[in-house]
Amino acid sequence: MDEGGDKHSGYRWEGGYERTWEALREDDTGALISGSSAAKRLFAKKRLAQEAGKRIHIVRHCVLALDLSRSMADPDLRIDRYPNRAGCAIRSLKEFVPKFFAACPLGQLALVILQNKRANIVVPLGGSEARLLNALKDIEVKGFKTGGQCSMVNGIAAAKSMLSAVGDHSNREIIFVVGSLNTIDVTSPFSTIETVANGGIRCSVVSLSAEVNIWKKLTERTDGKYFVPLDPIDISDKLEELTRPPVESSARQGVLVKMGFPQKETDDKYICPQCRTRVKAIPTLCDVCRLSLVSAAHLARCYHHLFPPSTVTPSIPEQKDEEIDLELERSQFDQIKPCVGCNFAPSTVEQGRQFVVCDKCQSSLCGDCDGFIDDHLHSCPGCI
């Protein structure tokens, strides 16, 4: 997870001389701890607060278009048991899928494979994490087979055929993961770009080869993001950025969407409240009456995007002066109460540095709990 948010400016060896050891400190017992984690959390908080102020797209329908053309067999990217670009893409997509559903519980994903100038819909739009992961695993089991060339126009056409059925309450997106340097199309890609742009479909591209003009144009016209990851780990980081709900660029009118909250009878049996049809999993559309079926919990899980997290202040703020005032630090340390979440009390000043104070309820929080609250609980145990 790229929590520090530091943008890679190039290859590691191109960057400046980094004095990484200076971030390390010794605690009172002589053990090394990294001094940056408290700062990292503050950075993540700032980002959350920024996003919470804006209107975001909570409901997303998103098509993953994965290039499996010959260019993806290039072994210039590889990690562990993933031998080539295709492998690295699959590895990162497997991380992307659960994160996407955690961030957007009402979202739906589809998977399209671009191969031999064709676009095959492997998984149609749906809310099932398992189905997508199985499809990705399937490609892995078959040895990341690649072939032919990649066609952007056909990819967009396949995605559009699915996205056009979705109402305009949702943010419709296509995420391309491509390695190809060109696109082989029957019609002009430029006119296709115009039609998706007018259709309000946001296209983002993760390019595993180099920056390619036509793909970049596509993202610029459709308000998407364009990434060229540097290494296999970076692909995951870039895709993770795409899991976060996009900020609304232009004010959009709100829509009331009719939704059903079905009762769960047994493990894979939900009953549509409108027509009593049985469906296997939610969220989904009812097969018979086309009602969106979700649970109240799915909705509730989204609400945290709308509220900024409670702000905190470090218990022992970093001192700017050259001479560190140890006495001041000591007195700040003495004021730290046991963590309101886990009851842990710091025994050394170094441990105390990880503590923060909730601005709202003034209770102390340890580093572990503070991070856990930001990422998962979304509310401070002292405040609620």
Place this chain on the structure above:
Amino acid sequence: MNETLSRSSLIAVVLDLNPLAWGFRAAQDAQRTSKSESFVKALDATLTFISSYLLMTHGNKVVVVGAHPLGAEILHPSDTYSGNTASMVNRQIEARVNELCRGVLLDETIADSRTSPASRFNNALSKALCCINRMRSEKDLPARLMVMKCGGDFLSHQYLPLINCAYAAEHLKVSIDTVVLEAETDVPVLQQMSDVTGGVYSRISEPAILLQTLLTYHLPDDDARKMLSKVPATPVDSRAVCFKTRAVTDIGYVCSVCLSVYKMLTPICVTCKSVLKLPGMPPSRKRKREK
């Protein structure tokens, strides 16, 4: 096989210490059976459950959090005793429960309120999860959560934080078991929490069968449960509550901007103030008001 069987684990137990709910319960029991000791019985059953859990595998750990209408307190581990010897743990919990209940009963805000306030389960569960998260960071061990509630309060004011707790637990791979001591109604939010995390939900009407329920359904760990016959499943109520009228509904209209739920069509969302396009109507010309 032996390795998995002997692997130690962690359980966090959230206890309902709401004196009013228990008092109400006792009054009900007194009418029927002329016994008014349901709280003592339930506490005894819980302590037996905790002891059994600790004695099952060497190295098992337990966290106990008490929830009451004023907040939640970690009863064990504490500064006085943080070990995991069954008898010591029990003694500590008993002492802390006594002290806590007395404190809650003496509090004026509670004595004054006419309606029975619910225990703050949201607070208790987030504390329990924080504890699990911390203990996990020291040593990775399987963990689960057990919630015990008295009375059929719907906890509707705690819905949001509780669901967040459920998904946080799911992330930690912690299943949430719930036992509700109540004769008539289910508590939907607890049902949903068990459903999200893959835990077992059970509702019992008599404190007398609490121990039996705990030992048969809730003591076995996730691996053992696969081999045992399933707990009779109750349908999970996942209906939403209308933001305007607080009525429970199974079909509703959801604002696409902020996901507020309405039972009836409404032209303006009360939560985010957006002017809303109604389904099946042409888009209105007016631009939506800027925030």
